Amino acid sequence: MRxxxxxxxxxxxxxxxxxxxxxxxxxxxLDLPGRRRVRRASAAWAPSQGREGALVLGAPDLEDPxxxxxxxxxxxEAILSFFWPRRLPEAVLxxxxxWGVHPSLLPAWRGPDPTYWALRSGSATTxxxxxxxxRAYDTGPVAARSSLAIRATDDSWxxxxxxxxxxxxxxxxxxxxxxxxxxxxxxxx
Numbered sequence: 001m002r003x004x005x006x007x008x009x010x011x012x013x014x015x016x017x018x019x020x021x022x023x024x025x026x027x028x029x030l031d032l033p034g035r036r037r038v039r040r041a042s043a044a045w046a047p048s049q050g051r052e053g054a055l056v057l058g059a060p061d062l063e064d065p066x067x068x069x070x071x072x073x074x075x076x077e078a079i080l081s082f083f084w085p086r087r088l089p090e091a092v093l094x095x096x097x098x099w100g101v102h103p104s105l106l107p108a109w110r111g112p113d114p115t116y117w118a119l120r121s122g123s124a125t126t127x128x129x130x131x132x133x134x135r136a137y138d139t140g141p142v143a144a145r146s147s148l149a150i151r152a153t154d155d156s157w158x159x160x161x162x163x164x165x166x167x168x169x170x171x172x173x174x175x176x177x178x179x180x181x182x183x184x185x186x187x188x189x
Contacts, residue, residue, distance in 0.1 A: 007082030110138035
């Protein structure tokens with residue numbers, strides 16, 4: 001499947017390692033880990049899709065018609081947004097079905113900094129949602145979510161680490177289940 005990835009550089013690296021190589025990447029912010037790895041690896045990503053390499057744009061202006069034409073030229077069949085810092089323009093959303101990964105259990109904590117707001121409000125759980133991108137922020141239908149209990153000692157970083165360990169424990173049958181007993185698996189909606 002040809003897909004357009006818009007988001008933090010490390011997300012593109014993780015997708016590629018899982019065998020899901022984007023036909024095009026829009027990366028932002030550029031000071032986050034993974035940017036150089038994306039640039040180095042992207043030449044090998046797209047030959048299976050009939051291209052010489054994946055199109056990689058660093059912090060592009062998605063409102064620019066030239067950028068939109070370049071993205072449309074890869075003929076994406078889907079768009080995946082992972083922590084893209086701005087709203088995707090309607091012209092980009094019209095290219096293919098668009099999905100976003102949001103670090104909360106939508107509809108709770110729509111908008112920026114949902115982890116902060118979940119912690120500040122004293123929420124007992126948080127998580128990650130995969131949702132359809134719509135014109136307004138974080139309002140599309142939720143396709144799947146994974147929840148995570150918030151411990152009294154958690155902060156934004158420990159929540160990310162706990163969620164990652166939970167994913168690894170579900171993949172590794174030798175992991176000790178008592179370490180992850182309060183976590184819930186992905187729930188398809």
